[in-house]
Each structure stands twice: as C-alpha cells, then as structure tokens.
Amino acid sequence: MDEGVRVDISGAKEQFQKAGVNVHRAMPKLLKKLAGSGERFMKRNMPVDTGNMRASVSSDVFDEVGARITVSANYAQYVNDGTRPHIIRPKNAKCLAFAPFGARGSLSRGHRTAFFTFGGKTVETGLVCVKVVHHPGTKGSHFVEKTRDHILKIIPTESNKIIADALKDVNK
Numbered sequence: 001m002d003e004g005v006r007v008d009i010s011g012a013k014e015q016f017q018k019a020g021v022n023v024h025r026a027m028p029k030l031l032k033k034l035a036g037s038g039e040r041f042m043k044r045n046m047p048v049d050t051g052n053m054r055a056s057v058s059s060d061v062f063d064e065v066g067a068r069i070t071v072s073a074n075y076a077q078y079v080n081d082g083t084r085p086h087i088i089r090p091k092n093a094k095c096l097a098f099a100p101f102g103a104r105g106s107l108s109r110g111h112r113t114a115f116f117t118f119g120g121k122t123v124e125t126g127l128v129c130v131k132v133v134h135h136p137g138t139k140g141s142h143f144v145e146k147t148r149d150h151i152l153k154i155i156p157t158e159s160n161k162i163i164a165d166a167l168k169d170v171n172k
Helices: 010-019 023-045 076-081 143-171
Strands: 057-062 066-071 086-088 096-098 104-108 111-118 121-125 128-130 133-135
Touching: 010 023, 010 143, 023 057, 023 066, 023 143, 076 143
Parallel strands: none
Antiparallel strands: 057 066, 086 133, 096 128, 104 111, 111 121
C-alpha cells in the first residue's frame, strides 16, 4: 500500500526538552511504542477474510527520525478506501464462474463446483457462468485513518510515561 498517514510528534520532542529529558533516548522509545501500538491497533481493526492482509502489516522505526506502519498486501488500498461501482469481464476465459449466492465453492473430482448445506445435508450444484458482472463497489473500512487517530490519541500518555521513567532514573 503506497499511501500512508503522517503523524507529527514534534510536540512530544518539545515536551521532552522542557522536562529536561534526553531527546535522543526518548524519541526512539516513543516512536517504538507508537509504531508497535499502531501496528497492533491496525491488525485488530482491519477486516479479515483469509488473514493475508493482516499478516502483511509491519512496523519500522528509523532512529529518532520517524516510524512507518506498512501494509504490503496489494489490495489493501481498495479495502481501506473502498471502490466505485465497476464492470468485471473475463480476461482468459469465455465467462466468469462462481458459486451461486448462499453456496460455497470447492474443487470436487477435479472440477470446480458449488454446494449448499441445509440442516446437516449437503447438496452439490453447478457454478453460475456470466460474461459480465456489474459490481456495485465496496465501502472502505478506513483502517489506516483509524490507526492514525489512535496514535494521535495515545501520544500524550506515552510521552508522559517516558518522561516519568526518565525522571525516576535521574532522581535515583
């Protein structure tokens, strides 16, 4: 996912300086906490189908300069932002084949099939084959923006914890 969200933490740096805390030690600690918390929050708040997108989330910290939370699944932007209505046509076949609404698709005896389950009984059925699908679009889940808001909300608390820990060490 190429898009990202910037969070300005210069206020925390100023807060560290006013408290007399070593900024070069405090900023990497703060960035590591924010990135880790943001990564966990993002994984908990993104929609999950197969788990592939959730597994592709990672975070990196660059000294005291910055941090990044990355989602490397190639479809993450569409899940985050949503899609407009669009037309889907087959590229390498004569038709698009899928299980009918309410059925589950599977591979049975070497060919794709679909089946319904009713009260413990399973009934096999064929696939639906169409030349075009008018997709209605999808609503975005906005998990990136929710993660940004979460990080902005926890900056003061995490900064204060780091200041309190640093002042404890000085007063020992």
